[in-house]
Structure formats: structure tokens, C-alpha cells
Amino acid sequence: MVTRDAVAVSAPGKVLLAGGYLVLDRAYTGLVFGLDARMHVVVEPISTTNGVVLNEIVVNSPQFADAVWEYGYRLVGRGGGMSITQLRVDADLSLNRNIFIETALGYAISYIAAVSSPQITPASVTILADNDYYSASQPNDKNAPKARFHNFGVPISKAPKTGLGSSAALVTAFTAAMLSYYLPKDLFDLSTEPSKRRLHNLTQAAHCAAQGKVGSGFDVASAVYGSCLYRRFSPNILASSADPGSADFATALKDLVDETSNADGSASTWNTEIHRDAVKVPKGLRLVMCDVSCGSQTPGMVKKVLAWRKQNPEEADAIWADLHTANESLAKEMKAMAEAQNFGLERLRACFTRIREVIRLMSEKSGVPIEPLAQTELLDACEKVDGVIGGVVPGAGGYDAISLLIEDKVEVIAELGKLLAGWRFRGEDGKSESGGRVTILGVREEMEGVRAERWADYKSLIAT
Ligand SMILES: Nc1ncnc2c1ncn2[C@@H]1O[C@H](COP(=O)(O)OP(=O)(O)O)[C@@H](O)[C@H]1O
Numbered sequence: 001m002v003t004r005d006a007v008a009v010s011a012p013g014k015v016l017l018a019g020g021y022l023v024l025d026r027a028y029t030g031l032v033f034g035l036d037a038r039m040h041v042v043v044e045p046i047s048t049t050n051g052v053v054l055n056e057i058v059v060n061s062p063q064f065a066d067a068v069w070e071y072g073y074r075l076v077g078r079g080g081g082m083s084i085t086q087l088r089v090d091a092d093l094s095l096n097r098n099i100f101i102e103t104a105l106g107y108a109i110s111y112i113a114a115v116s117s118p119q120i121t122p123a124s125v126t127i128l129a130d131n132d133y134y135s136a137s138q139p140n141d142k143n144a145p146k147a148r149f150h151n152f153g154v155p156i157s158k159a160p161k162t163g164l165g166s167s168a169a170l171v172t173a174f175t176a177a178m179l180s181y182y183l184p185k186d187l188f189d190l191s192t193e194p195s196k197r198r199l200h201n202l203t204q205a206a207h208c209a210a211q212g213k214v215g216s217g218f219d220v221a222s223a224v225y226g227s228c229l230y231r232r233f234s235p236n237i238l239a240s241s242a243d244p245g246s247a248d249f250a251t252a253l254k255d256l257v258d259e260t261s262n263a264d265g266s267a268s269t270w271n272t273e274i275h276r277d278a279v280k281v282p283k284g285l286r287l288v289m290c291d292v293s294c295g296s297q298t299p300g301m302v303k304k305v306l307a308w309r310k311q312n313p314e315e316a317d318a319i320w321a322d323l324h325t326a327n328e329s330l331a332k333e334m335k336a337m338a339e340a341q342n343f344g345l346e347r348l349r350a351c352f353t354r355i356r357e358v359i360r361l362m363s364e365k366s367g368v369p370i371e372p373l374a375q376t377e378l379l380d381a382c383e384k385v386d387g388v389i390g391g392v393v394p395g396a397g398g399y400d401a402i403s404l405l406i407e408d409k410v411e412v413i414a415e416l417g418k419l420l421a422g423w424r425f426r427g428e429d430g431k432s433e434s435g436g437r438v439t440i441l442g443v444r445e446e447m448e449g450v451r452a453e454r455w456a457d458y459k460s461l462i463a464t
């Protein structure tokens, strides 16, 4: 049997600092930063007893309870690719599915089989998530040493997320690890741009299928490419949605990912734009993320905002145009400052002020709490702290996190810590009892996207 070398890959989390909602429309861009909270995926061969070959891929996320998923796979005819079946440990137990892993696996091995027909040998996959993806990730005892990968001891669904894009980083690192493990280097090499592009296309397709919706894809884009100014792909690229194993699935997937022509002669060229050079952080500054453990989440914000925009096109277009100008000014100002090494912080401050003004107008007009009053109070208080340049509600906004651009000094973090230690966040009903605490996450911007890691660095962390 073919023997393969173990591989390890990591991909960063994200924050959409500017461009929430707008980035759903190709006419606008999003300013997205990768974050240094990464998802790590390690793939190793399963040692089988002599002669016994199990067609099995076992995925394990050892920081969580009940987080082992075993899959059988088989190649199906008619271009269907690899059909995968989750194996039950016990026929009476209900399946504990992980849709993101299941979908990423089906897409990755179907694509692998379509491009090179290698033998898909049994493998063991381990997922390790940097602690900041989940709230309350540190041991209660402040003096206790922090584990590199904290053991949460609960199922993933019970670990509150901090919103750093765990699924996009996971699907990206998982897909990259699978392609690196099974494909020869001349067909897939993570350090090259053509391979990154194929990884991006395949991951967007798998992530959208797992989510059951086509979002803007900024999270997958930053997991692959790192911080960038992002213009989305046309959503119709992912319009057809077949399942792995169904007729022609793998043939169509290969055409989609490799951008070769389809059976009907049409080519599916991805029109995603990734401008890495447009994003820079001036020396001496950094991003900070604060997690609002509020509990309340306003569902359907995207739907509501888009419905309002559809009904009020003129008013919305004016707001979208103003916000776009403000967002692009922030990106330009940061880049200009980074390149000139010039610290005209007032201009940067003005960019944040303008973005927030237009977001509040968008909130008021659409009736959707994108920057709700409780976040306005929090951001205003943070912006008064010496060394804080400005802040925003990132992504879709709401009662979630806030992002701040600050001077990269311990004193500034300490002052923010003091402010937030006593802060009681008011919940959606305006009462502090329904709100929660605000904590500074230990993450900052990360320019680099997906990357190959040294397997040896994880070896001792993985139980065999
Ligand atoms: N450490 C992990 N191990 C395995 N699966 C994970 C892990 N973290 C996240 N996931 C998968 O991603 C899903 C969360 O995705 P989603 O709700 O889109 O949140 P996010 O906004 O963080 O991406 C989980 O239900 C699980 O399927």
C-alpha cells in the first residue's frame, strides 16, 4: 500500500473591519483582516494491521467532548466522485454529524480523485483550534498555565463562539491539509499561487454547501489569502448544488475548481478579487477584538437589511455609496500611513467616525440594530481611552464583538482592560441584567493566510 507523510496546515480567523453588507454586492469591497487565532489540521496515516485495509478517515477534535467522526468512502461511477458515509459506533446511537467536516471531506476527496486518481489511503485527521475561537477559553484560575490548545470538555455546540470564523478557517485548513496529503507536489503545492487559487475555489464551494447559503465568502478568502481588500465572486458560480457521489459531481467540481470549461462549453471563471497590497497596518498600531458575551443574537439581520435595501433603493444606494467611500478611505489612510511611516492619527480617527456615522444611519433607516445603542456606548467609551484610535462593529454588527485600532502599547491594553473590567453591557432589551461582560481577546491582525506547518510541532499534542 502507498505510504504517505503526515502533514499539518493552519489557516487564520477573520474580522471584516469595514464592508459588512456592502461586500455581499460585487459593486463594493470589504476590508478584511486575518487574525492570529488559527485553525490547525494534521493528517496522518492510520497504521493498519498487516493485510487489513479499512477504507476509513477518522476526524478528531480532541479539545471537545464527543468530537470524533468516522467516515467510510468509496469511489462511485458516472463522475460522481467519492461518496462518504459516516460510520456509527453503535447502531442505536444517533449520528453526531459535523456538517462542515463531512462536506469538506466529501468535496476534497472527490476533487482529489478527479484530478489524479490516487489511492485514498486511510487517514487520521486531528483538528486543533487556537483558544480564542471560543469564549471562556481560559482556565478560571488566572495563575494556571494556559494550555496551547485548551480542553473545553464540552461538545462544540456548547462552546460559545467568539465569531472569529471558526468554520471558514477550519474548512480551509482541512481542505488544504487533504490536498497536501493526497496529491503529489507537482499537482498541489500550498506555497504557489495557482494552488492557492484552486484551494480558494474548492473551499468556497464546500463552505457554501455546508452553510446551505452563498455568503460573500470574505471569511474563506481571508483564511486562504490573509488580510486583503476583497471583492466577492458572482454568486451564480456556485448556483448548482449536487452532493458528493451524485452523477457528474466530481467532473463538475473539477471544472469549477480548475476553471476549465464545463461539459456545456461554458467556463466557470472565478471573478473574486483579492487585493493584498491594499491592506496595511501602520507600524506601532494593531487591531484588538473585544468579545461581548451578551447572549442575545438578532437573527436574520442580513435578510432584513437586504429586504430594506430592495424596498428603498434610492435611500439605500446613497447610504451604500457613502459607506463605501468611508470604508475605502480607511483602507487607503492605513496603507498611506504604513508606507510613509507617518503618524497623522487624526485622519485615521476621522475615518472611524465617518464609518460609524453612516452605519448608525443604516441602522436607523433599516430598523436593524447594526450599531445598537449598547455598542455605541461601548465604542464611545473605548474611543476615549488614550491610545485608542477608533473602533467599529465589524461584520454584520449587532450585539456581538467590537474591533478597535489602537497604539500597540501594553499601557493601552491595560487601560482598556480597566475600562472593560467594570463594564456591564446592556442586552437587546436595554437592561444590563440581560447583557454581559466584555473581554479583550488575545488576538490581533495577521497578514498571512493558510500555510504549511511542521507536523513535528503537533506530534506530541496528538494522542495516538
Ligand atoms: N474545533 C472544531 N472542531 C470541529 N469542528 C468545528 C470546530 N470549530 C468549529 N467547527 C465547526 O464549525 C461550526 C461552527 O460554524 P459557524 O456556526 O459558521 O461559526 P463561525 O462563525 O465560527 O464560523 C461548528 O458547528 C462545527 O461544525
Ligand SMILES: C[C@@](O)(CCOP(=O)(O)OP(=O)(O)O)CC(=O)O
Residues within 6 Å of the ligand: 015, 016, 019, 020, 021, 022, 023, 024, 163, 164, 165, 215, 216, 217, 218, 302, 394, 395, 396, 397
Ligand atoms: C453581513 C456580511 O456582509 C458580513 C457578516 O460578517 P460576520 O463576521 O458578522 O459573519 P459571521 O462570522 O458569518 O457571523 C455577510 C457576508 O459577507 O457574507
